[in-house]
Amino acid sequence: MKIHKEGRLIIFAVGIGLIILNLLFSYLAPKAFPFATLASIVFYAWVVHFFRHPHREIHLPDNNLIYAPADGKVVVIEEAEETEYFQDKRLQVSIFMSPMNVHVNRSPVSGTVNYLKYHPGRYLVAWHPKSSTENERTTVVIDNGEAEILLRQIAGAMAKRIKTYLQVGQEVEQGGEMGFIKFGSRVDVFLPLDAQVEVKIGDKVKGNKTVIARLGE
Numbered sequence: 001m002k003i004h005k006e007g008r009l010i011i012f013a014v015g016i017g018l019i020i021l022n023l024l025f026s027y028l029a030p031k032a033f034p035f036a037t038l039a040s041i042v043f044y045a046w047v048v049h050f051f052r053h054p055h056r057e058i059h060l061p062d063n064n065l066i067y068a069p070a071d072g073k074v075v076v077i078e079e080a081e082e083t084e085y086f087q088d089k090r091l092q093v094s095i096f097m098s099p100m101n102v103h104v105n106r107s108p109v110s111g112t113v114n115y116l117k118y119h120p121g122r123y124l125v126a127w128h129p130k131s132s133t134e135n136e137r138t139t140v141v142i143d144n145g146e147a148e149i150l151l152r153q154i155a156g157a158m159a160k161r162i163k164t165y166l167q168v169g170q171e172v173e174q175g176g177e178m179g180f181i182k183f184g185s186r187v188d189v190f191l192p193l194d195a196q197v198e199v200k201i202g203d204k205v206k207g208n209k210t211v212i213a214r215l216g217e
Helices: 005-028 033-050
Strands: 065-067 072-082 088-097 104-106 111-119 137-143 148-155 162-164 177-181 185-191 211-214
Touching: 005 033, 072 185, 088 211, 111 148, 111 162, 137 162, 148 162, 148 177, 185 211
Parallel strands: none
Antiparallel strands: 065 211, 072 088, 088 185, 104 177, 111 137, 137 148, 148 185, 162 177
């Protein structure tokens, strides 16, 4: 398993910082040094684990299937008014990513990027109802030829940097990497109302592995 490019500099900086901190403990508080070393190892291991980038291919590509764009837990399934792009009701499925989840975001369908916009904002906890409209976020709309799918990357209380690797007019492949959110966050997916949802509240999903919905015929 490789380390995501977004984490390489952070992992290096954290490693240097922990080495310096432990050297200070060894000179200033030698009795606490073993505990500081153990805590440093655990923390460093978590940082490395957070930025893991598992290789995942979609074995059955199908543009009528909506694959999970992120790892995490399904926290919202409801009809909702989408006011930024569609200006009408859509079926919303939201996935909350804890700090222990893989934070790579993946394209749920193949198609053309019709819209992309970054919004600065607040850092409410990602499961807060207002996080979708008030937090730092990036909205992406992908047209698969039959329907437009909207994805919204939302920063959480810990996450303060959203990366999106797409641009308007770009052709994307189902399962391809589309972005990354650092340290806890959420992804909202807005689907046509006739889409058939294949998950339920509380389900654990994996990007490129779990089908969250099927588009209507």
